[in-house]
Amino acid sequence: MLDKRIEEMKKMGLDARALENWQFEVSVPRERTAEVLSYLKSIGFKTFIHLACVDWIEEQEFELVYNLENYAEKLQALVKVRIPRNKPEMETMMSIWGLCQVYEREIHEFFGINFVGNPNLKPFFLDEWLDIPPLRKDFDTLAFSQELFEFKEDESHGIKAPKRIEYK
Amino acid sequence: MMSEWESLTNFFRGRSFWMLHYCTGCGAMELPPTMTSRWDMERFGIIPMATPRQADILLVTGYLSLKSLKRLIYTYEQMHAPKWVLGFGSCTINGGVYWDSYNVIEKLDKYLPVDLYIAGCMPRPEAILDAFKRLRELVEKGEAKGYEKYVKNYDWYKANQDRLFKRIKPVLQKPEEVTRSA
Numbered sequence: 001m002l003d004k005r006i007e008e009m010k011k012m013g014l015d016a017r018a019l020e021n022w023q024f025e026v027s028v029p030r031e032r033t034a035e036v037l038s039y040l041k042s043i044g045f046k047t048f049i050h051l052a053c054v055d056w057i058e059e060q061e062f063e064l065v066y067n068l069e070n071y072a073e074k075l076q077a078l079v080k081v082r083i084p085r086n087k088p089e090m091e092t093m094m095s096i097w098g099l100c101q102v103y104e105r106e107i108h109e110f111f112g113i114n115f116v117g118n119p120n121l122k123p124f125f126l127d128e129w130l131d132i133p134p135l136r137k138d139f140d141t142l143a144f145s146q147e148l149f150e151f152k153e154d155e156s157h158g159i160k161a162p163k164r165i166e167y168k
Numbered sequence: 169m170m171s172e173w174e175s176l177t178n179f180f181r182g183r184s185f186w187m188l189h190y191c192t193g194c195g196a197m198e199l200p201p202t203m204t205s206r207w208d209m210e211r212f213g214i215i216p217m218a219t220p221r222q223a224d225i226l227l228v229t230g231y232l233s234l235k236s237l238k239r240l241i242y243t244y245e246q247m248h249a250p251k252w253v254l255g256f257g258s259c260t261i262n263g264g265v266y267w268d269s270y271n272v273i274e275k276l277d278k279y280l281p282v283d284l285y286i287a288g289c290m291p292r293p294e295a296i297l298d299a300f301k302r303l304r305e306l307v308e309k310g311e312a313k314g315y316e317k318y319v320k321n322y323d324w325y326k327a328n329q330d331r332l333f334k335r336i337k338p339v340l341q342k343p344e345e346v347t348r349s350a
Binding site: 125147 | 269331
């Protein structure tokens with residue numbers, strides 16, 4: 001069943017490949033996202049599970065991942081859309097799944113992506129947030145934390161602020 | 169020196185703690201065994217209480233995000249004196265595993281007067297009972313005076329709280345600078 005679905009995606013001129021024997025990913029240009037998602041919904045991927053975002057800072061791009069599930073065939077589809085990082089805009093997918101509203105609001109808060117057509121992108125989890133969105137890679141959480149919560153080396157209580165370990 | 173009346177009231181206060189457990193984090197897991205038959209904290213006169221207005225102890229179990237800290241302060245200010253705050257787990261001491269998080273506070277002591285910390289991640293029920301025993305000793309000696317400290321140094325605590333809740337400018341840099349360079 002998985003091979004058949006990947007074949008279908010390739011026939012539409014899209015780049016698709018299997019990740020597991022129950023999961024495949026498909027890369028979609030931004031303009032065709034609504035088309036591909038509504039097609040997938042029509043062939044059985046009826047459940048929208050999650051909308052995730054990845055910050056590819058070296059390539060100056062955001063990657064949105066629409067995670068869909070087909071319970072009848074026990075398959076999962078990851079629809080990946082790349083958008084430029086300097087102008088992060090995306091069309092809302094609320095017409096396909098109304099549930100997208102909440103996920104888009106969350107992504108807007110944590111990555112600063114503007115979802116055109118979404119009526120409510122007000123702050124969601126963070127109170128009084130004025131800095132750049134916190135899950136972007138160029139946001140320094142340690143510097144922010146030390147600045148706001150004032151937890152520094154020279155403080156009393158005999159507790160030293162820990163140092164970040166850089167993994168390579 | 170305490171008067172005889174004070175030492176008498178402190179004796180009885182130390183033997184009937186009513187506890188409000190503010191379960192923000194994973195520390196809530198350790199409380200059911202502490203409350204129920206295995207460790208049974210009721211034999212020390214400690215029972216969980218449903219409302220802040222009737223409670224003596226505020227047990228903060230775990231990390232506090234900015235949102236939950238705000239609620240915790242409301243809760244603390246609703247409680248009647250005498251009241252004591254117990255910081256539970258390493259998250260209330262120095263942030264624990266959330267030490268570099270953008271949304272979790274590091275030291276509870278800057279925002280509320282903590283009388284006693286229970287170190288560990290997680291502290292076991294024995295450690296919680298030990299902390300209650302020590303708090304009882306402190307109360308009997310008249311040394312656990314966090315609520316008086318809070319009233320006396322209210323401007324300091326309030327300034328620390330406002331630093332988090334009434335921000336008017338970005339903490340690190342201006343937002344437009346970053347979006348342009350990105």
